[in-house]
Amino acid sequence: MNKLLIKNGTIITMNQERDIFTGDLLIEATKIIEIAPKIEQTSQVDRIIDATNKYIIPGFIQTHIHLCQTIFRGKGDDLELMDWLKKRIWPLEAAHDPESIFYSAMLGIGELIESGTTTIADMETVHHSNEAFEALAQSGIRAISGKVMMDKGAGVPKNLQETTTASLQESVDLMEKWHHYDNGRLHYSFAPRFVLSCTETLLIEVQKLSEVNQIKVHTHASENREEIKLVEAETGMRNIIYLDHLGLANERLLLAHCVWLNSEEKRVIKERGVHVSHCPGSNLKLASGIAEIPELLQMQMSVSLGADGAPCNNNLDMFQEMRLAALIHKPKNGPTAMDATTVFEMATINGAKALGLEAEIGSLEVGKKADLVILDLNQFHSYPAFDVDPISRIVYSATRSDVETTIVNGQILMQNKVMKTIDKSVILKEADHSISRLIKRIPHLASRL
Numbered sequence: 001m002n003k004l005l006i007k008n009g010t011i012i013t014m015n016q017e018r019d020i021f022t023g024d025l026l027i028e029a030t031k032i033i034e035i036a037p038k039i040e041q042t043s044q045v046d047r048i049i050d051a052t053n054k055y056i057i058p059g060f061i062q063t064h065i066h067l068c069q070t071i072f073r074g075k076g077d078d079l080e081l082m083d084w085l086k087k088r089i090w091p092l093e094a095a096h097d098p099e100s101i102f103y104s105a106m107l108g109i110g111e112l113i114e115s116g117t118t119t120i121a122d123m124e125t126v127h128h129s130n131e132a133f134e135a136l137a138q139s140g141i142r143a144i145s146g147k148v149m150m151d152k153g154a155g156v157p158k159n160l161q162e163t164t165t166a167s168l169q170e171s172v173d174l175m176e177k178w179h180h181y182d183n184g185r186l187h188y189s190f191a192p193r194f195v196l197s198c199t200e201t202l203l204i205e206v207q208k209l210s211e212v213n214q215i216k217v218h219t220h221a222s223e224n225r226e227e228i229k230l231v232e233a234e235t236g237m238r239n240i241i242y243l244d245h246l247g248l249a250n251e252r253l254l255l256a257h258c259v260w261l262n263s264e265e266k267r268v269i270k271e272r273g274v275h276v277s278h279c280p281g282s283n284l285k286l287a288s289g290i291a292e293i294p295e296l297l298q299m300q301m302s303v304s305l306g307a308d309g310a311p312c313n314n315n316l317d318m319f320q321e322m323r324l325a326a327l328i329h330k331p332k333n334g335p336t337a338m339d340a341t342t343v344f345e346m347a348t349i350n351g352a353k354a355l356g357l358e359a360e361i362g363s364l365e366v367g368k369k370a371d372l373v374i375l376d377l378n379q380f381h382s383y384p385a386f387d388v389d390p391i392s393r394i395v396y397s398a399t400r401s402d403v404e405t406t407i408v409n410g411q412i413l414m415q416n417k418v419m420k421t422i423d424k425s426v427i428l429k430e431a432d433h434s435i436s437r438l439i440k441r442i443p444h445l446a447s448r449l
Contacts, residue, residue: 009051059118061351064306
C-alpha cells in the first residue's frame with residue numbers, strides 16, 4: 001500500500017483535546033496511521049511532502065451545497081427566495097441535460113477542492129442526478145448527495161414536475177447504485193426540496209425509507225418568512241413541527257437554513273437531535289435573515305456550515321462562510337459570540353457529526369480517513385504570525401488562495417495549487433457551453449440573463 005508522509009507542519013488536529021503542534025503525519029492508503037512530533041523516514045514511504053511553516057488542517061465539510069446550480073452563478077442576483085426560485089432557478093434547473101449537470105457538478109467540485117473543502121452534503125435537481133454522481137466519483141471528493149424530490153408546488157416548470165411514485169423510485173434506484181460507493185466515499189441521501197414541493201405522501205414514504213435504510217434526509221426549512229406563511233397555510237403547522245408530525249425530525253435529518261424558528265421548533269430540533277446547516281452567505285444575499293446560531297449553539301444543538309449554491313452566494317468558499325458566520329452575529333450577541341474556535345469546529349468536526357461521519361472525518365487522528373488540507377499562510381494578508389492563535393489566523397485572515405494541497409481519502413486531489421483529478425481548462429470551457437445551451441431553451445428568460 002502507498003504511504004505518504006507529510007513533515008514539519010503545524011498540525012491542527014481538532015481531536016477531543018484540540019491539540020495543535022508541529023509535527024509529521026503518515027498516511028497509508030486511505031487512512032492516517034501515525035501522527036507525531038517526528039516520524040522517522042523509512043524506505044517504505046513512497047512520497048514525502050514538506051509542510052515546513054505551513055498548517056495541516058482537517059478538510060472542510062460543507063453540509064449544504066447544490067452542485068447542479070453551479071453554472072447558474074450570476075444568473076439569480078438580487079432576488080428574494082421565492083422569486084429567485086420561480087423566476088430563475090427552477091426554469092434553469094428544468095432546462096438541464098445530462099451533460100450540463102455533469103459539468104455544473106465538476107465546476108463546483110473544482111472550486112470546492114481549490115478552496116479546501118473535502119466533503120459536501122449535496123442536493124441535486126429532479127433529473128440527471130446520476131451524472132452528478134459520476135462527477136463526484138471521478139473527482140475524488142467525499143460526498144453525501146441525492147436527487148431533489150418535487151411532486152407538487154405552484155410555479156414549478158413542467159420538466160421539474162414528477163409523480164410521487166417516480167420520485168421515490170428514482171431515488172431508490174440511485175441509492176442502490178451509489179450508496180457506499182468507493183468503500184463509503186460517496187453516500188446517498190433522500191432530498192425532498194422543501195415542504196412546499198412535496199406531498200405528505202412523499203414525505204411519509206421518505207421517512208420510512210430513511211428509517212429502513214438508515215440514510216440521511218437533507219432538506220430546506222424555515223429559510224424565508226413568506227415560505228413559512230405558505231407552509232402554515234397548507235399544513236396548519238410551522239415547518240419543523242410539521243416535519244416532526246410526520247416522523248422526520250430525528251438524528252438523520254439535516255435542515256438547511258433554519259433562519260426563522262420559534263421556541264417550540266428549537267425545542268424539537270434539540271430533543272430530536274436534528275442537524276442544522278447554517279448558510280450565512282446565502283441568507284444574506286437572498287435577504288432571508290440571520291439565523292439565531294449563537295442561541296442554537298448555547299442550546300447544544302448540532303450546527304455546521306454550508307455555502308448553499310453558486311447563484312445565491314456566489315461562491316462555494318468555506319473561508320468566506322467561516323468569516324461571515326463569525327462576524328454577522330457579533331453586533332447582536334457581542335464580540336465574544338461565535339469565536340474563531342467555535343466557527344472552525346462548525347467547519348470541520350461539527351460538519352462530520354451532522355453527516356454521521358465523525359468516526360471517519362472531521363479531525364486528524366490515527367485511524368481516521370486522510371481528508372486534509374495544507375495551508376500556506378506565509379502571505380502579507382496573514383502576517384504577523386508571532387503569538388497569533390492559528391485558528392484565529394485561519395478564520396479571520398486566511399483566504400481560499402492560501403490552500404496549497406487538498407487530500408481526500410489519501411488521494412492528492414490538488415498539490416501546489418495544481419488540480420490532479422480535474423482538467424480545469426476543459427471544465428471551464430464546457431461550463432460556459434452548457435449554460436449558453438440552457439439559456440437558449442428558456443426564451444422568456446434569455447433577454448433578462
